[in-house]
Amino acid sequence: MLGLDGLEYHYVEEFGCKNLMQKSYGMTDISEFKEPRTVVIWSSFLAGKNLEERVLKEKELWSFKLKPEETFFSKFEKWEALDVPGFTYNVEMHKRERELLKGFFEKKNTIEDYDKVALEDYKKMKEEFFEAIGKDYEIVMGYFALADVIGHLSFGVKAKMKLIYEELDSLAREAREYADDMLIVSDHGMKAVGRFGDHSDHGFWSIGRELDLGRPRITYFYRLIEGLRKA
Amino acid sequence: MFNVVIVGHVDHGKSTLIGRLLYDSGSVPEEKLKEIREVSDSLGREVEFSYLVDALEEERKGEMTIETTRTFFKSRKRDYSIIDAPGHLEFLKNMITGASQADASILIVDVAKGVEEQTKRHAYLLRLLGMEKVVVAINKMDLVGNDQRRFEEVKDDISSYLRTVGLNPLFVIPISAYLGDNVIGRSESMRWYKGPTLVEALDSMPERAGYPYFRMPVQDVYLVRGERVYVGNVISGRVRKGDEVHVTGSGKSARVEKIIVLDGELEEARAPKGIGISLDPDPMIGRGSILWNGKGLKGVKTIESTVFCTEELKSGEELEFSCSVQEAGCKVEVFERIDPISLKRRESEVLGANEIGRIGIRLDKEVFVESFKELPELGRFVLRRKGMIVGGGIIR
Numbered sequence: 001m002l003g004l005d006g007l008e009y010h011y012v013e014e015f016g017c018k019n020l021m022q023k024s025y026g027m028t029d030i031s032e033f034k035e036p037r038t039v040v041i042w043s044s045f046l047a048g049k050n051l052e053e054r055v056l057k058e059k060e061l062w063s064f065k066l067k068p069e070e071t072f073f074s075k076f077e078k079w080e081a082l083d084v085p086g087f088t089y090n091v092e093m094h095k096r097e098r099e100l101l102k103g104f105f106e107k108k109n110t111i112e113d114y115d116k117v118a119l120e121d122y123k124k125m126k127e128e129f130f131e132a133i134g135k136d137y138e139i140v141m142g143y144f145a146l147a148d149v150i151g152h153l154s155f156g157v158k159a160k161m162k163l164i165y166e167e168l169d170s171l172a173r174e175a176r177e178y179a180d181d182m183l184i185v186s187d188h189g190m191k192a193v194g195r196f197g198d199h200s201d202h203g204f205w206s207i208g209r210e211l212d213l214g215r216p217r218i219t220y221f222y223r224l225i226e227g228l229r230k231a
Numbered sequence: 232m233f234n235v236v237i238v239g240h241v242d243h244g245k246s247t248l249i250g251r252l253l254y255d256s257g258s259v260p261e262e263k264l265k266e267i268r269e270v271s272d273s274l275g276r277e278v279e280f281s282y283l284v285d286a287l288e289e290e291r292k293g294e295m296t297i298e299t300t301r302t303f304f305k306s307r308k309r310d311y312s313i314i315d316a317p318g319h320l321e322f323l324k325n326m327i328t329g330a331s332q333a334d335a336s337i338l339i340v341d342v343a344k345g346v347e348e349q350t351k352r353h354a355y356l357l358r359l360l361g362m363e364k365v366v367v368a369i370n371k372m373d374l375v376g377n378d379q380r381r382f383e384e385v386k387d388d389i390s391s392y393l394r395t396v397g398l399n400p401l402f403v404i405p406i407s408a409y410l411g412d413n414v415i416g417r418s419e420s421m422r423w424y425k426g427p428t429l430v431e432a433l434d435s436m437p438e439r440a441g442y443p444y445f446r447m448p449v450q451d452v453y454l455v456r457g458e459r460v461y462v463g464n465v466i467s468g469r470v471r472k473g474d475e476v477h478v479t480g481s482g483k484s485a486r487v488e489k490i491i492v493l494d495g496e497l498e499e500a501r502a503p504k505g506i507g508i509s510l511d512p513d514p515m516i517g518r519g520s521i522l523w524n525g526k527g528l529k530g531v532k533t534i535e536s537t538v539f540c541t542e543e544l545k546s547g548e549e550l551e552f553s554c555s556v557q558e559a560g561c562k563v564e565v566f567e568r569i570d571p572i573s574l575k576r577r578e579s580e581v582l583g584a585n586e587i588g589r590i591g592i593r594l595d596k597e598v599f600v601e602s603f604k605e606l607p608e609l610g611r612f613v614l615r616r617k618g619m620i621v622g623g624g625i626i627r
């Protein structure tokens with residue numbers, strides 16, 4: 001499973017990312033949330049129910065952590081969840097990205113400094129991910145923040161975003177080779193605000209089989225994953 | 232500034248070519264390029280040129296009011312502005328309403344796919360718009376192993392189609408927009424080609440000679456210290472204090488008393504320039520007249536023209552006609568419909584939205600026009616129904 005933060009449906013189509021689209025793809029409906037917040041949506045995805053209120057009670061949003069038994073992972077015997085917000089998120093690593101984001105607007109660092117860290121973190125996670133899917137887990141979920149992180153300062157710079165989406169597309173292609181089935185989900189997409197990017201009001205899903213899901217809510221996937229496990 | 236419009240069938244490589252022109256001419260802002268290059272280096276991926284165009288357009292969003300977008304690049308010889316229309320409808324609408332004015336055009340053809348439907352349609356539209364300086368870029372030469380025979384085949388095809396619509400391409404150039412072959416720099420892989428590169432070809436074209444005679448459509452009249460000042464753009468020629476000028480529609484003539492600009496007065500003004508003029512004796516005219524001298528300005532009450540419709544148009548309809556500042560009521564008669572691909576003409580009393588045809592226009596008063604080729608501002612007109620554009624055309 002690939003959790004691709006901030007992956008935008010419209011760019012996936014425009015850039016023709018066949019491996020991200022897989023056999024069936026579409027948008028998710030996240031209108032039940034007051035705001036498209038990353039931790040809120042991923043937590044709800046994992047738990048199969050809307051956790052907005054509960055997550056927002058947390059003082060430090062990014063530190064919110066579900067217990068394994070609250071997530072669909074508990075349905076599996078051997079599982080791995082890498083860097084998943086609301087669950088196994090690496091708070092320290094991502095803190096650096098957020099500082100540099102703030103730093104850019106305070107003119108302390110450049111967009112390049114910011115992008116560089118985002119790319120480094122991405123590559124590190126990619127390595128860990130491929131190591132994990134080489135092992136005999138029943139299910140592996142890799143979370144990649146790249147599209148969202150780069151998108152925040154550059155969603156309107158298409159030449160750059162195209163590179164990012166191509167990279168994620170080849171990530172999906174390689175990952176698919178290891179798996180019987182693959183689900184790709186994003187919490188929300190993005191929309192351009194000048195050169196920058198803001199969260200959009202829909203997410204993205206795709207799966208490697210013919211399946212017409214229409215525009216499912218993010219909590220729907222809990223049941224889908226459970227079903228796949230039984231099959 | 233030399234304005235170039237790029238047209239061609241979808242996917243034949245317009246955006247890639249524009250990206251390449253920007254990139255190879257060093258016209259992409261350095262910072263942006265660096266930022267994009269760092270990501271591409273880090274991921275080990277190549278930047279796609281067609282998307283560089285967006286990186287630039289975004290900078291100019293503020294200036295964009297119409298559907299076409301412009302990007303700019305510099306050659307060793309001069310500054311270019313590239314007009315890129317998302318589709319031929321927008322392009323045509325803009326050309327006809329005067330939003331864009333091209334000095335030359337590039338028709339791009341994918342060498343592997345050859346001449347396709349839109350290639351023909353666009354070529355026909357170029358002709359309709361009186362664009363005579365056409366360069367054909369046969370693109371994606373890398374896909375056919377830079378094969379000269381295939382190039383000649385496509386070249387013959389497109390040249391013969393262009394001839395049937397009455398266009399004669401100035402150059403037909405084999406390029407690879409993707410690799411940059413024969414765009415700015417000469418290609419090592421097509422030594423058989425001896426002609427100019429695309430930019431050399433553009434550079435060799437003379438700027439459009441300005442129309443020499445003074446023409447100034449009056450846009451507005453202001454009262455400045457009790458004196459009536461006529462405001463508008465000098466669209467051609469020049470005017471000096473003391474010159475005698477004529478006023479269309481009134482049969483009157485007068486002397487130029489003052490030429491007024493924002494920060495004072497001028498002895499002389501040359502096109503293109505927005506000015507105010509006071510005249511003696513004051514002809515007491517309003518918006519819609521044209522001040523002129525030199526070669527006589529032609530007044531007409533009927534016009535026959537090929538038009539492009541954005542809405543349905545029927546014989547016998549009464550519409551509003553405008554050409555520059557001039558407005559009149561008119562009655563139209565549709566003669567025939569023209570298929571832009573087969574060029575077949577069929578008698579018809581109706582033109583549908585997005586169709587082309589020949590019509591006659593009977594005006595309820597005289598308007599003053601020039602041929603589009605000589606003075607585009609007075610050579611194109613727009614037809615409206617209750618203020619909404621229905622179609623437009625140019626005057627030959």
Ligand SMILES: Nc1nc2c(ncn2[C@@H]2O[C@H](COP(=O)(O)OP(=O)(O)OP(=O)(O)O)[C@@H](O)[C@H]2O)c(=O)[nH]1
Nearest residue numbers: 241242243244245246247281370371374407408409
């Ligand atoms: N091999 C090769 N591919 C090219 C070349 N030029 C363009 N392409 C490819 O052709 C495809 C279409 O190119 P675009 O530049 O997007 O085409 P376009 O005419 O602008 O298309 P629209 O923007 O959809 O009107 C892209 O995948 C390009 O990478 C070329 O010289 N060689």
Ligand SMILES: [Zn+2]
Nearest residue numbers: 006038148199
């Ligand atoms: Zn975000």
